[in-house]
Amino acid sequence: MTRSRIGFFKICVIVAALTGSVAASAQTADQAWLRYRGPGGRWLVPLRVHALGNGPLETSAAFELQRGIDHLSRASVLWRSSAFEGETIVGTVDEVRHAFPNLPVPSDLQPEGYWLSWFGSAGSLKGSEDKAQLIVAGADDRGVLYGAFALLRQMATGSDLYGINLRSHPAFPIRWVDEWDNPDGSIERGYAGRSIFFEGGNVREDLAPVAEYARLLASVGINGCNVNNVNAAAQLIDSGHLQQLARVASAMRPWGVRMALSVDIASPQKIGGLATFDPLDPAVKAWWAAKVEEIYALIPDFAGFTVKADSEGQPGPASYGRTPADAANLLAGALQPHGGIVLYRAFVYNHHADWRDPKADRARAAYDIFQPLDGKFAANVVLQIKEGPIDFQAREPVSPLFAGLRETSSAMELQVTQEYTGQQRHLVYLAPMWKQVLDFDLHVDGKSTPVKEILAGHAFYRPLGGMVAVSGVGRDAWLGSPLALANLYAFGRLAWNPGLAPDQIAAEWTEQTLGIDPRGFATVQKMLMQSWPAYENYTGPLGMQTLTDIVGSHYGPGIESSENNGWGQWHRADKNGVGMDRTVATGTGYAGQYPPEVAKVYESLETCPDELLLFFHHVPYTRRLHSGKTVIQHIYDSHYDGAAQAATLVDEWASLQGRIEPKLFADVAARLEYQAGHAIVWRDAIVQYFFKLSGIADEQGRAGHYPGRLEAEEARLTGYKVINFTPWEDASGGKAVTCGDPPEKVTQQSCSAEWTYSGKAGRYNIAVQYFDLQDGTAHFAFKVNGLAAADWAADAALPSKRPNGDNSTRHTVRGVELKPGDALRVEGAPDGADPAALDYIEVIPVAEKDSGKNVN
Ligand code: GCV
Numbered sequence: 001m002t003r004s005r006i007g008f009f010k011i012c013v014i015v016a017a018l019t020g021s022v023a024a025s026a027q028t029a030d031q032a033w034l035r036y037r038g039p040g041g042r043w044l045v046p047l048r049v050h051a052l053g054n055g056p057l058e059t060s061a062a063f064e065l066q067r068g069i070d071h072l073s074r075a076s077v078l079w080r081s082s083a084f085e086g087e088t089i090v091g092t093v094d095e096v097r098h099a100f101p102n103l104p105v106p107s108d109l110q111p112e113g114y115w116l117s118w119f120g121s122a123g124s125l126k127g128s129e130d131k132a133q134l135i136v137a138g139a140d141d142r143g144v145l146y147g148a149f150a151l152l153r154q155m156a157t158g159s160d161l162y163g164i165n166l167r168s169h170p171a172f173p174i175r176w177v178d179e180w181d182n183p184d185g186s187i188e189r190g191y192a193g194r195s196i197f198f199e200g201g202n203v204r205e206d207l208a209p210v211a212e213y214a215r216l217l218a219s220v221g222i223n224g225c226n227v228n229n230v231n232a233a234a235q236l237i238d239s240g241h242l243q244q245l246a247r248v249a250s251a252m253r254p255w256g257v258r259m260a261l262s263v264d265i266a267s268p269q270k271i272g273g274l275a276t277f278d279p280l281d282p283a284v285k286a287w288w289a290a291k292v293e294e295i296y297a298l299i300p301d302f303a304g305f306t307v308k309a310d311s312e313g314q315p316g317p318a319s320y321g322r323t324p325a326d327a328a329n330l331l332a333g334a335l336q337p338h339g340g341i342v343l344y345r346a347f348v349y350n351h352h353a354d355w356r357d358p359k360a361d362r363a364r365a366a367y368d369i370f371q372p373l374d375g376k377f378a379a380n381v382v383l384q385i386k387e388g389p390i391d392f393q394a395r396e397p398v399s400p401l402f403a404g405l406r407e408t409s410s411a412m413e414l415q416v417t418q419e420y421t422g423q424q425r426h427l428v429y430l431a432p433m434w435k436q437v438l439d440f441d442l443h444v445d446g447k448s449t450p451v452k453e454i455l456a457g458h459a460f461y462r463p464l465g466g467m468v469a470v471s472g473v474g475r476d477a478w479l480g481s482p483l484a485l486a487n488l489y490a491f492g493r494l495a496w497n498p499g500l501a502p503d504q505i506a507a508e509w510t511e512q513t514l515g516i517d518p519r520g521f522a523t524v525q526k527m528l529m530q531s532w533p534a535y536e537n538y539t540g541p542l543g544m545q546t547l548t549d550i551v552g553s554h555y556g557p558g559i560e561s562s563e564n565n566g567w568g569q570w571h572r573a574d575k576n577g578v579g580m581d582r583t584v585a586t587g588t589g590y591a592g593q594y595p596p597e598v599a600k601v602y603e604s605l606e607t608c609p610d611e612l613l614l615f616f617h618h619v620p621y622t623r624r625l626h627s628g629k630t631v632i633q634h635i636y637d638s639h640y641d642g643a644a645q646a647a648t649l650v651d652e653w654a655s656l657q658g659r660i661e662p663k664l665f666a667d668v669a670a671r672l673e674y675q676a677g678h679a680i681v682w683r684d685a686i687v688q689y690f691f692k693l694s695g696i697a698d699e700q701g702r703a704g705h706y707p708g709r710l711e712a713e714e715a716r717l718t719g720y721k722v723i724n725f726t727p728w729e730d731a732s733g734g735k736a737v738t739c740g741d742p743p744e745k746v747t748q749q750s751c752s753a754e755w756t757y758s759g760k761a762g763r764y765n766i767a768v769q770y771f772d773l774q775d776g777t778a779h780f781a782f783k784v785n786g787l788a789a790a791d792w793a794a795d796a797a798l799p800s801k802r803p804n805g806d807n808s809t810r811h812t813v814r815g816v817e818l819k820p821g822d823a824l825r826v827e828g829a830p831d832g833a834d835p836a837a838l839d840y841i842e843v844i845p846v847a848e849k850d851s852g853k854n855v856n
Helices: 008-024 056-075 093-099 143-154 208-219 239-254 283-300 326-338 362-373 431-441 451-455 480-498 502-514 519-537 596-603 609-618 631-654 662-694
Strands: 048-051 086-092 115-118 133-139 165-170 174-178 224-227 258-262 304-307 340-343 381-386 409-415 466-470 709-711 716-718 721-726 736-739 749-758 762-771 778-784 788-793 806-816 823-829 838-845
Touching: 008 451, 008 749, 048 056, 048 823, 056 086, 056 133, 056 143, 056 480, 086 093, 086 143, 093 133, 133 143, 143 165, 143 208, 143 502, 174 340, 174 409, 174 480, 208 224, 208 239, 208 480, 239 258, 239 283, 283 326, 304 326, 326 340, 326 362, 326 381, 362 381, 362 709, 409 431, 409 451, 431 451, 431 502, 431 519, 466 480, 480 502, 480 519, 480 662, 502 519, 519 631, 519 662, 596 609, 609 631, 631 662, 662 762, 662 806, 762 778, 762 823, 778 806, 788 806, 823 838
Parallel strands: 048 086, 086 133, 174 224, 174 466, 224 258, 258 304, 304 340, 340 381, 381 409, 409 466
Antiparallel strands: 115 133, 115 165, 709 838, 716 749, 721 736, 736 838, 749 823, 762 806, 762 838, 778 788, 778 823
């Protein structure tokens, strides 16, 4: 074999520059899954990396491979003999073919695809002609980069590389993340601190984390990043800000991630000085054409625009009686000469809908508005459609619009940032949900039509399509919670290959991130796989959606907040029944938006799957599900099951103690403990709400009975005063006690609640349920007969400035010896605007799990 040595010196120089920028960044991709710690196995790889070309992406690929191999070879029991010679060769297929004319280099790799192949013997000796060569060949520059990361993934997950012959290409051309970052540095629906892109109205000086983020994205094949909120600040595309944004694009460019921007469709008026933003006005058209010219002069590989218009208060073409197609095509026309695209969001609905109108239905909106426009969009417009028809709920049916667009490209939008799914405080691994959506068969024209085939463009022969995730990364460890990163990883992997199984992705991520032994990562994989069903169970089962505070935080329980307003997330629970009638026969007709085979299944009570029953039908609480349970019993059971499943996560993680870095172990353990407590808040809120509303007893006698629970409002109170709670279901019995009134500064020094214990003597865990408010760190102490058993600070950052289900928190004091007559006392010391509010204590025998299970 012969080969050329092109540009080796140059590459070394650029590699040194990349290393420098990484070293300067405190927030690195290595803190996520690019740890290159390896499974501790035994594998073989030529340690020296040689790049055949010197383009920026190939340079990044070579740099990353060398770094990964160096780390892995240090961390693992690598077969590494000094006698072993060979190279890992990186290049495009053309370069590889040129350097090694005798190799069978594939000629049909798809764009961005790669080929990994081993040549030569496994243990070639110094001086031998037959040197091992591991080839990483890309169809193009991006393919080289993705091939390098794929090889590293193989190594980090312990695959045998000897003899490898692997080809892969992405299923979808569009694999983007959307950031909802605002120029002031805040992030809409972000739960991981402040923006890595912006601060104080401008792009940040330090963009090293942006480069690191791009590296992380590239490692799972993500090729675009829209960096600002879809509720777009118009000023971001003024000339000054575009100069700044060019730096962001440059930071991401070495990793093949193209920058995109959300734009305000009213920009010509807001920042352009025009009297109108009418999409059909020639002056508006000229303004956008000039603006796009300006952008491409600064950012030649600019990816395009994302547009939210006529939605939730954003301006739009409706102001001029124009359609979304008019607006999308206006921008598409400006972008087209430069190769840019428009992702126009189908998340358009009336948020002032009449809740009394039984025919009104937000779920219908996207299809009603966009389906009639099919075929009217320019070729470089893609409709970005949320996976379900409402808004990232714990469960929704697949949006029927995917089936309704035959002549328009579509991309599926989903959320990595867990807006309605626990805001990263709860472990909820979403890949199983996304996989269900991708695999869902819409049966267009009576033929098998899985959503993933539509997105890939195969079903309707579309040139564009793909997946977009609202990511929400911030400066706090990317996503705040270590295990939440599995969602970002899984998004990228599914966007590359929607055929992957979520449990396989979970195992891959765990192995790379935690590097624990097979038994250990099997435990984490199991936890991840259990987490979405658990969350669905304790929040909103049967397709009721997440029963959260939908007009506020979208976090804790707030069942009635969905009703009596125009936002349209109605579940229509009343004393007789629950669910939204979306049938064609008697309801809003939404079910009829699906192709007939799917519509038929949802339309009929007999065939509608249990998990979506209440999304499509209003039924009495006594209706029997396919499972044989009544609806009301299912509501009770699923909430008790869900809370118990959340408690199981705590135990499973605890079983890994000593096998995971202590800091990470403790961090996740505390989060899971919190989640288990909050799952009980959810459980109790929903169970007591439906118990009161329906008046139907729980067959298992749990609803309304909380053995061991001592209510604060029934205690001997000093300083504390009893409050009626809003919403009532978020406090046990609808009441709690508070030591002063938030949000005004509370002046009380401290308050106490005391009970006399009257149960059996023994050893108990005491769960103290209190409210941890923002803007102040209240302190609590638990005492038995005046002696301190525990004290703690209420210093978590939870939503809401009033005590409610967002901030109801459980602290468990373990192993307390009690005997009848003991005085149990909680002392609360308010701070700032946190009034040390208290709901109850619960005395749980130690023999029982202190998991929220009721004990007798
Ligand atoms: C960016 C939901 C969120 C909003 C978000 C909107 C959207 O309604 O709560 O914060 O706004 O979706 O997707 O545009």
